Amino acid sequence: MFTQPEGTEEIKPVVFQCFNEECVICNYFVLVGEPTAISCPVITLPMLHSDYNLTWYRNGSNMPITTERRARIHQRKGLLWFIPAALEDSGLYECEVRSLNRSKQKIINLKVFKNDNGLCFNGEMKYDQIVKSANAGKIICPDLENFKDEDNINPEIHWYKECKSGFLEDKRLVLAEGENAILILNVTIQDKGNYTCRMVYTYMGKQYNVSRTMNLEVKESPLKMRPEFIYPNNNTIEVELGSHVVMECNVSSGVYGLLPYWQVNDEDVDSFDSTYREQFYEEGMPHGIAVSGTKFNISEVKLKDYAYKFFCHFIYDSQEFTSYIKLEHPVQNIRGYLIGGGISLIFLLFLILIVYKIFKIDIVLWYRSSCHPLLGKKVSDGKIYDAYVLYPKNRESCLYSSDIFALKILPEVLERQCGYNLFIFGRNDLAGEAVIDVTDEKIHQSRRVIIILVPEPSCYGILEDASEKHLAVYNALIQDGIKIILIELEKIEDYANMPESIKYVKQKYGAIRWTGDFSERSHSASTRFWKKVRYHMPSRKHGSSSGFHLSS
Structure with a gap:
């Protein structure tokens, strides 16, 4: 009673839970008030022939069911008929087939059911049918072959979706002529659902409804695609002479059975070189995609292999498709050299920066002494002094010999050894001058201002906040932007009690701390302290006779 309809993937009749010779008790279902005809599963056995008798019994009874056609339940032409079925008909029935030398029995369990409330079907008594999207499909109204009218003509079938008519107004849905089916021209996901077919069967002058309900499931169709090369793609590859290489060709498509093959110089690869042996393969991928391929090994690349293109072919729909690959000698790779050179250059620059940071002062002093004389004569800036020296005069309470440093050591190194011209307040000024x-005048005539600091604020005789000298110095520094060199004779922990001008200069320029003593060895311009001072001093054009004099 069940055949695979064209255009559908599968039909699973729920109403026949077991309808074959292997079932012990075969289940059968029918809607109350509708006629049905049950066939005996064993009559399809190959061992049976035309000489057999088939008899139906109510299970547990030895009396055969009547053959009287007017009886509601009767057997006719090997079928057990219920016209119509009633709820009390549910139960077990037995069919017995007798031949010349043996007999066979089978038990049928009939269940007469009602529709679900408010529906035209029972949710458990449906045929499952599957169609694929984007294809044409059919909805089959099955098992109607026993319900033709007296003229052996299939009666008219009425269709419903979710128990409602009118869905056939969709132009994609067409009644299949001569078939108990609906043709769906282009299946979409909206076509899924419950479809009920209903016909009228006339028997002995009375009419009965016969209905079937199908649960239609829509599955996504596998992707249909035109075959195309995955590899090669008319490309070249670089291989070394004498190396081993695998030449592979693969094609993706929506069909199985494609046979790609290799050719070179218009002949098969194994004819071109007997060591080439093709291997074919085919693999299934998700979504119905197939990958077909062929490959061969070149165990040792020879010079002749560089001269030809290797063509991969396949034939599809009477057309030939071709793609090639060509072997080439490797191009010398300079990328590694460029990367190595770039890294080396970066490392060298980094090393130079570190060296410069460590030896910056020595490099600048060397440049001044070695290169400045070669740069030609420098345009005069109108300055007379290289530095204006400002220092606190000693008082009785001061423990630091700022006078000795400012009047003896500083001139010894910067003037006599290095050739600088200093104006030292307290040495170069004249008595009675304002x-x-x-x-103000001497600071404007100087290229630098050297301020010597000691830890005790009480030792400052010229830098007190209220002094006129301090105001003049502060105004000159702010207005002219002259570079300041602060020298600490001892470590100064806190500048909180210092004049505001000193705190400003310290924050902007920093300070150089005197690390020597008042002995002769501390008077050398080549010590680290004096190198720092000379680094902040302007360059000199002419040096003295001393080896430590700098050229500007």
Whole structure:
């Protein structure tokens, strides 16, 4: 009673839970009030022939069911008929087949059911049918072959979706002529659902409804694609002479059975070189995609292999498709050299920066002494002094010999050894001159200002906040932007009690701490302290006779 309809993937009749010779008790279902005809599963056995008798019994009864056609339950032409079925008909029935030398029995379990409330079907009594999207499909109304009218003509079938008519107005849905089916021209996901077919069967002058309900499931169709090369793609590859290489060709498509093959110089590869042996393969991929391929090994690349293109072919739909690959000698790779050179250059620059940071002062001093004389004569800046020296005069309470440093050691190194011209307040000024005027004038005539600091603020005789000298110095520094060199004779932990001008200069320029003593060995311009001072001093054009004099 069940055949695989064209255009559908599968039909699973729920109403026949077991309808074959292997079932012990075969289940059968029918809607109450509708007629049905049950066939005996064993009559299809190959061992049976035309000389057999088939008899139906109510299970547990030895009396055969009547053959009277007017009886509601009767057997006719090997079928057990219920016209119509009633709820009390549910139960077990037995069919017995007798031949010349043996007999066979089978038990049938009939269940007469009602539809679910408010529906035209029972959710457990449906045929499952599957169609694929984007294809044409059919909805089959099955098992109607026993319900033709007296003229052996299939009666008219009425269709419903979810128990409602009118869905056939969709132009994609067409009644299949001569078949108990609906043809769906282009299946979409919206076509899934419950479809009920209903016909009227006339028997002995009375009409009965016969219905079937199908649960239609829509599955996504596998991707249909035109075959195309995955590899090669008319490309070249670089291989070394004498190396081993695998030449592989693969094609993706929506069909199985493609046979790609290799050719070179218009002949098969194994004819071109007997050591080449092709191997074919085919693999299934998700979504119905197939990958077909062929490959061969070149165990040792020879010079002749560089001269030809290797062509891969396949034939599909009477057309030949071709793609090639060509072997080439490797191009010398300079990328590694460029990367190595770049890394080396970066490392060298990094090393130079480290060396410069460590030896910056020595490099600058060497440059001044070695290269400045070669740069020609420098345009005069109108300055007279290289530095204006400002220091605290010693008082009785001061423990630091700032006078000795400012009046003896500083001139010894910067003037006599290095050739600088200093204006030292307290040494070069004349008695009776206006302090503010002298300070302002000499600072404007100087390229640098050297301020010598000691830890005790009480030792500052010229840098107190209220002093006129301090105001003149501060104004000159702010207005002219002259570079300041702070020298600490001892470590100064806290600048909180220092004049505001000193704190400003310390924050902007920093300070150089004196690390020597007042002995002769501390008077050498080549010590680290004096190198720092000379680094912050302007360059000199002409040096003295001393080896430590710098050229500007």
